[in-house]
Amino acid sequence: MVMKTVITYGTFDMFHVGHLNLLRRLSEMGDRLIVAVSTDEFNKGKGKKTLIPYDQRSQIVESIKYVDMVVPEESWEQKLTDVKKYNVDVFAIGEDWKGKFDFLEDLCEVVYLPRTKNISTTDLKKSLKRFLSIPHEDLIQAFEVLELLRRDLE
Template identity: 85%
Template sequence: MSKVVITYGTFDMFHVGHLKLLQRLSEMADRVIVAVSTDEFNLGKGKKTLIPYEQRAQIVESIKYVDLVIPEESWEQKLQDVKKYDVDIFAIGEDWKGKFDFLSDLCEVRYLERTKDISTTELKRSLKNFLSIPQEDLRQAFEVLELLRRDLE
């Protein structure tokens, strides 16, 4: 009998932490289902994505560890999904610890450690900081780098 694992997430700015999560899930079960949060659901949570839902879902769907991608449209759907897809394991990041224990009557609930030193939130913060640098400062920095490159040749 095959085991089914499900997880939920936005998967915006797909990074190695996402990839490691999906790989870990594939080691837990024979079938991996990923619910990718829709743009509308994210807006309701107060989150703005950089990459539209259709593209995020397509990226996740293309990962070899993933068997099925479904849209996450509400908080309530988790209970329905666990029943509908006959889920054995519900897995999500440890930052949600305790929030989904109510599912433990239907399946095993696992809170997974996040990949250290990488998160979409940090990537967005870094990008925002980078974009806040005045263009003239960036231009000067690139000129200095170009001079250094020439000196090394």
């Protein structure tokens, strides 16, 4: 029996259901799923800031039942090397990268998958930033009002 290996790449910061959906779909495309998680240094070079350090992000991804192996992503050029090194049959990534990795088609199938609607790490970070910009006094007052309402309902 020939094993089919799938590989994907990502930062996986603030792990959410969109990430989980992606990993599930990828695992259904083959027998073995390899996930390359972008290192903090690589993200910094891309101008990307993460909230969760690489070691923790890789542990989270590694603990997902759909994932067979996690490797660090340290450079753009690594994709070509990894496809050869791990005998990859399918390179899959989010559709926002459409066309960017077609050069790998000589070595493996390249698939661009749709994102989960209405969820992204970027949106989560924007929401968190808006939430954190609310004055603390307003948040405390809102929680006090909620507590009073809860007591009234009891």
